[in-house]
Amino acid sequence: MAHFDLVIIGGGPAGLTAGLYAARANMNAILFEAKGLGGEILNTDLIEDWPGEESITGRALSDKMAAHAQKFGLKVEIKAVDKIRTDGDKKIIRMTDGTEHSAYAVIVTVGGEPIKLGVPGEQEFHGRGVSYCAVCDGAFFKGVDLAVIGGGDSAFQEGLFLTRFAKKLYVVHRRGEFKAQAILQDRLLAMDKVETITPAVVKEIGGNGDVNWMDVERGGRVERIPVEGVFIFIGFKPLGRELFEDHIEHDGNGYLVTDQFMRTNIPGVYAAGDARAQLAKQITTAVGDATTAVLHAERYIEDLKHAEKAFPRAEPRVVAEEAERVRTLRFMPGQVVIREGDDADRFFIVLHGQFAVTRRTGAGETELKTIGPGEHFGEIGLLKGIKRVATVRAKTDGELLVMGRKSFRRIVESSSTARAEIEAEADARLREVGV
């Protein structure tokens, strides 16, 4: 089993963005993609809402994104993930070929798959006139009558692409109004070869070997419309949730629920892009969310490693859960972190810089020692229920990982050896300071 700090699942814009940042940060990371890099945008002909590119094909943009991330060293494997489970502080990623990998953090950017109409003939004629991707299949339908089903951006965007090939294009939608962006509606509906059939529902798709017709019900009457291709764009079913053995929070439609840092309810698991519950499924939002996710994941992995070093005998699952709750604080030289005599409510791990530990004496203050990266302090007050026995002050610019009383207690109490070890350490320190 190979271990990575970070595993990114899905190679669309969100996954490639997370991968780009991970590679540039030199993280021990890998991206798994089941099919080909690019994701959903490979199914889009023209993209005109990606800033900086007035108009670019989905293929060209995905190629650029993939090349960019890989140029900075992103490791990619074209392999499908089957299931993810939590084991202590790690996520175990089982692939469909049976191999397993582990990671401290996972970013899920798997998007989803097209929703099916669920009418007779749809499944039977899939690949023989029924399609969910105009860019992939449109060119097979030159000079014939086609239909797009749906009233959203996808139906209109893909419909526009199909007008290159179609003799006539029907737009079938279940309501009288479309929800596609105005600019897409204006462009498509202005074309002579485009005819709308609304409000109407497809009842059946049929033909003789290949699709020749669809039955559409409008105003209580069923009409048979001759078409050779039916392109269905009625939305999208997110796939992320199905990857998890443990419960992962999702909304009523199956989209993964995250906080503002793209964290799901499973510590160390993030979601970005179309797999995530959000307002808009855009490339711009997907890459933004992925950036937030990977920056937070990087922080989380570092925090987790520091916490595990401070509590080597604690239960790893508990440390991983509490690592999500720690904060980092910066200090300038001379700034006091804790003061002798104050109430104790937090525990600290030094990330960077030097900190002086001092105690009041008759003559003033005596420096007992200097502590640096990897060392910790603050446990005496929390364990013994007494006031701070020393003052800790930054000697240089410094950064501390700060853990609240509740997190500290959960970690310490997660195993008896962890508790015994930290208590022995606290007793030794008390002797050192002469209390």
Ligand code: NAP
């Ligand atoms: P969508 O916005 O959810 O639209 C789905 C359409 O299909 C709706 O018009 C809906 O009707 C209809 N529909 C849903 N279930 C149906 C059923 N069972 N039978 C018949 N019709 C049904 O999905 P989308 O168009 O795939 O877009 C998904 C997301 O990607 C959206 O956020 C969209 O903005 C984004 N997107 C953006 C672009 C772009 O150019 N920026 C391009 C493509 C997609 P109702 O209207 O009655 O609900």
